[in-house]
Amino acid sequence: MSERATPARRLVSPGRPVPVSTYRLQLGPDLTFDDVAAQVPYYASLGVSHLYLSPVLRAAPGSTHGYDVVAHDEVSPVLGGLDGLHRLAGTAHDAGLGLVLDIVPNHMAVPTPVWHNRPLWSVLAEGPDSPYASWFDVDWSGGEGALLIPVLGDRIGTVLARGELTLEQEDVLGDGTRAVLRYHEHVFPVRTGTESLPLAELLERQHYRLAYWRVADEELNYRRFFDVDTLVAVRVEDPAVFDATHALVLQLLRDGTIDGLRIDHPDGLADPAGYLERLREATDGAWVVVEKILAGDEQVPGDWWTAGTTGYDALWRVQQTFVDPGGAALLGSVMHRLAGDTSDAFPGIVARAKSEVVEGTLYAEVHRLTELAAGICHDDVRLRDHTWRALHECLVGLLVELDRYRAYVVPGTAPHPEAVEALQSAAARARRRLSGERAETMDVVVDLLLGREAGSAGRTRDPRRDELVVRFQQTCGAVQAKGVEDTAYYRWTQLTALCEVGGEPERFALTPTDLAAWASRAQVVAPLAMTTLSTHDTKRGEDTRARLGVLSELPHEWSALVDALHRTSAPFRSALVDGRAENLLWQTLAGTWTAQGPIEADRLVDYLVKAVREAKSHTSWASPDEAYEQAVVSLARHALEDPTVVELFTGWELRTRPAVRAATLGTKLVQLTLPGVADVYQGTEVPAVTLVDPDNRRKVDTEDLAARLDRLDNGAVPRTLTDEKLLVTSRALRVRRDVTEAFTGPEAGFVPLAHSSGHSLTYARTVAGEARVVVVATRLGAAVERLDGWADHTVALPEGTWHDVLTDREVPGGVQPVGPLLDRLPVALLVAGAV
Incomplete structure (x- = not known):
């Protein structure tokens, strides 16, 4: 235990619950509260302490994620409403689980039709006189007193000439018919007293200005979320707005339905520190974490009342500890050959x-x-x-x-x-x-x-x-x-796994000492922050990134493979396809090609189209280049069908299988046992080679996972990587649950352990300075394989008798050879005391 004290702002109030681990769930029409409640026995058996719910307030029609909130005073009826949430909470509590909720204070949706957002509808109808005028960050002087609404498919004059704007009578709010303006599926209120004016004059007299959608990039007069016109910023710095938009969530905390909060993008707020301080008071010091991207060694601001971040700072450090620094130059050479980018080009x-x-x-x-x-x-x-x-x-x-x-x-x-x-x-x-x-x-x-x-x-x-x-x-x-x-990370292809949310691609790789130094500090300054490897926002799932990390371990082999792929694909690779897109394709296939073969063609194509549009080098969302996109898509589809390409990647998958196994299990075990509250993103308790959303939000077959876990619990020997990752995840989560005081308790500690090989990563979790749990993980499995095993390398375990919960055997303390410890799995999880 460190002698330094954890800052009070990073702790919860006495008596408030703190998650030991969380399981992130992406709710939606295919995963409602009742669906989750039916799966609670599995989550409890897995070993998590809390279910971590995506936003549950009413969202825009057709929402697939919940971040496009339209009503803060109503739980989404699509998910099951407030009654459904209470049923889920009751079922979870009966199983010993709590709930954590993701909330969105920064913005609301501009839905279609807009009347689904009643406060915004009121502002459009009444302008500055609306009781909700203070809710939204609107510069009324910037648009001649009118809120810019950039939804038209063409310039306003053309739209009028075509007769696409019509004046109609509709009952949109259930309180009687009123005059509205309709533009295809869009509906807008008409300012009282202007209903009888000629259409062009009527448009001039509204509290909003309908405009061509491209106008938004030049004349927008409301603050939006990043560059998303359909998300309008909310002024929660106004105490009245804070109270109105948080009343329901705070009630859910007070009545025990939920135990804590995850705050979406507080950096977008006018006063993040003030917001978090107000939230601390309103929640009586509940556990609150924030989605905060920290650059390099940047820390969460000292005046923020939060337990810490949602874990991106842990994610990239864990991942890059399992990347071989020796691969940087060769992977940079491959990038240069294909794309022309030099290894020092990233800042530019x-x-x-x-x-x-x-x-x-x-x-x-x-x-x-x-x-x-x-x-x-x-x-x-x-x-x-x-x-x-x-x-x-x-x-x-x-x-x-x-x-x-x-x-x-x-x-x-x-x-x-x-x-x-x-x-x-x-x-x-x-x-x-x-x-x-x-x-x-x-x-x-x-x-x-x-x-x-x-x-x-x-x-x-x-x-x-x-x-x-x-x-x-x-x-x-x-x-x-x-x-x-959302741009540079799609252009940089040295090792695409490093181009992750919150990532540091210029660092390329970290040493175990680097990770241990960060973890030791985290144990003191933010012991209740989250750790994660995958989220709903990550550009690639953890298992895809683990497979890509192996490229750094075998750079010569990868370089030769890329040369062969480049030659093989020449007959069906259009001259329109640039080197960055080609390099991205080969790495994407390497990251998603498993023993069962390649990723489905439609998933790969959808990802590539999104990636090249985000890169904005040859095409974009605003100005798609169909010829370029089709050339990239054609290359991908031909590659999946070409016998030589299939043979090359099948051989690569087989060659890298041991290293992928070590990286997959090692990154997961380390993430689950580092200081902080460990999160498991839905479905990642087993290997899941996923790409950017919506690919990473696909439905999880929980019934299969539950049956697989039951077999392992009944003594079945894990025979596949799927079994092994589920074993590692469940046992690590259960150890966290059973030895909570070593992970999130006030006397929890983190201590690196001595070892003789740079290819092992070892540390202990302690209680009041006494080692209670030990982690040993293989780092850079390909190197261990190349050196013909562990030879006489050792690790210094704390004295006493230890039980490896992964292999169900006893291990003596003291200096022990690594080879016998990791002869069955490339990782070990030891708990103090014989069983």
Whole structure:
């Protein structure tokens, strides 16, 4: 146990429940509350302490994920309503399980038809006079007093000429008919008193402006979620809005239906720290974790009241500990041969992608920032000569160069030194790309963004300056997410497994010492944060990434394989297919080709189309290039059918099977036993080679899993990797449940253990300094195989007698040879005491 104390903001209030482990469930029409309740016996047998539910509030019609909320005061009837949620809670509680809920404070849906979102419908009907006008982040001065609604398939004049907009009478809310505007499936309210006007004049008089959908990137006057026009931001910084949007969720906490919360994207809020402090008070100190992307060694801000993150910081570290650093150069060479990208090109790719985003899909947000800065400068004689263009270039430069989701500055509060350093470093990098004439303007912009005195003596604050500080930070997250994770990560193909949400592809690989150092610190600073390997947002499932990681262990073999694939595919590979897409295809096949063969063609094609559109190099969602996309799709389909390609990948799968086994089981065991609350994403208790959503949200055959687990519990020997991963997952979860004090208790600790091989990863989980659980995992199984086994390598186990719960045998303490310990499985999970 560390002598350092865990910060109070990272702990829950005394008596509040803390999950030991969670099982993430993606609810929807195919997985309702009653469906989950029927599967509770399996989840309980697996060993989790809590079921972790995706958002349950009423969502937009047809929602497949629940993040497009339309009503905060109603549990989704599609899922079973409030009664169904209570039934599930009762069944779970009877089985000893609790519930954790994912909530979305940052935004609501702009649904079709919009009346499904009653607060937004009210704002469209009544404008600033609506009782809900304060709910949404709308700049009423930015759109001539009208909220921009970019839903039209063509420019407004053309739509009118075609007669596609009609005035009709409908009863949309069940309180009598009223005049509405209809555009195909879209329905909008008509402002009272304008019903009899000619259609063109009627449109001019509304509290909203119907516009061509492409207008949103240039003139949008409401804050949206990243660049998604159908998600409108909610102003939970307003106490009244917070209370209204959280009343039902808080009631579910008070009555014990749920035990804790996962907060979706708090970086998008105006004041994340203030929001989390208010939530802490409202929940009486319940367990709350946040979806927070940390850049490199960045930490969760010290003034946030949260147990920690949802686990992306653990995800990439675990994964990259199982990547061989020796493979970096050769995989970089393969990328260069195919795509032309050099191994040091990643920063430039990121900068270009972020530049494209700020000048493209996020132009409206950046324009709004520039207008704020220009207005501040125009009204201050000492700043008046800093032009709109100069301010725009400096703001763009900062957004491109800032290396994190947010620099946390609160108006009226002295900024933290880390925030100052982040902004000043970004400014220094941006200056290198700007003319010398912009240097003084950059100084002014940085001072304004840090809330410092700029211009007239003593002036640091006014409403516009405060708004600039807040909106800049909100825009940073959108630029980082859309520019890096949703663009650059689809362009960088050295090892695609590293291009993950919250990932650090430039680091390539970590050592066991790196992981142990991070875990030791996490045990102190955030012992109740989450760890994970897969989420509903990951770009590849954990098992796909584990298979891809093996490329780094066998880089020479992979390089030769890619050369053979390139030659073999030449007759059916169109000249339109670029090297990045080709490299992505071969790696995707390597990551999803199992002993049963390749991934289904439709799944592969759907993924590739999404990937190349996200990359935005030759096609995009906004401007699809059908010829290019068809060329990529044709290559993929031909590859799956070509006998030589099939033979090559079948041989690769067989050659890498032992290394894949070690990586699959090792990453899972380590993730489940590191400091924090361990999460299992639905279906990942067995190998699941999945890709980005919606592929990773497919239905899980829980009946088969339950039957398989029952066989293992009744003494069946695991004979496949599926059996082995289920064994490792269930036993690790049960150990967490049975020895809780070693994992989430106040005296829990993490201690690395001495070992003689860099290919083993070993540590103990302790209680008050006494080892209670020991983990031993094979790292880089291909290297162990190449060295003909473990030879005389050893691991120093704590003294005493240990029981390996994976192989059901006793192991003595002290210095022990690794070979006999890992002769049946590439991992071991030891619990103190003989059984």
